[in-house]
Amino acid sequence: MIKVVTWNVNSINSRLERVKAFLERESPDFLCLQELKCSEDKYPLESITATGYHSAIFGQKAYNGVAILSKKPVEILFRNFDPDDDASRSITIRTPFGFDLINAYVPNGQAVGTEKYAYKLAWLKKAKKFVQQHWTPSDKLVFVGDFNIAPDDRDVYDPVAWKEHIHCSAGERTALNDLVSIGFIDSFRMHDQSSGVFSWWDYRELSFARNKGLRIDLIYATPLAAASCRSVRIDKDERRGDKPSDHAPVIATFDF
């Protein structure tokens, strides 16, 4: 069984002890992290290596930054979708298990209609082009990350209040659907159709205690990969206790 996890840690250095405990507890084959918030030289490589994990890192000072931690060494295929992008937002690897793995941190978008919103939509277009350039729908490909989009209203604690707000707008959902329509399946929805299951809760307003959250951390798989997906769950316990990230890990298992 292969375990693939996506987790926006909101600073790898602030979350180091939690990440190490998570590796020990869950023993994932691939831990895809977003928002490292550090350059490669500030990444806690020795500490992670001491746990027995390899690190494929794509860092950036203060913002963004992604990494894939793996039990086995992996080949890095790409950093970013567009080599001209200056933000470190994706890393793609070839796994030794017959599938490729994309880990992405989709731009936040700030607010509908802003320059950052346009950047987000353009970035998603580039993501689609990138996937189409390098894979076909019959390949085994897993695409995980913080998508910063709640796919539908079941993924939003108050869909009326959030209507046409950032993360829920029709423009974002259309852009996401356009990417997904290449042939991606939302693995969580293969196993659970309920509403009110979230992966992110605001630090403010006791949002976690009130379950005021969004499901924006997603694990997409092409049909052949999805056919091997046995479970997807969200590790809400990671959102409890001292100094949590505002995101919880999403954990999928595959019997590749």
Add this chain to the structure above:
DNA sequence: ATGGCGAGACAATCTCGA
């Protein structure tokens, strides 16, 4: 309607996230 919390950069308060 606003801001509320947390992190980084930097050195008192900013920006940014979602």
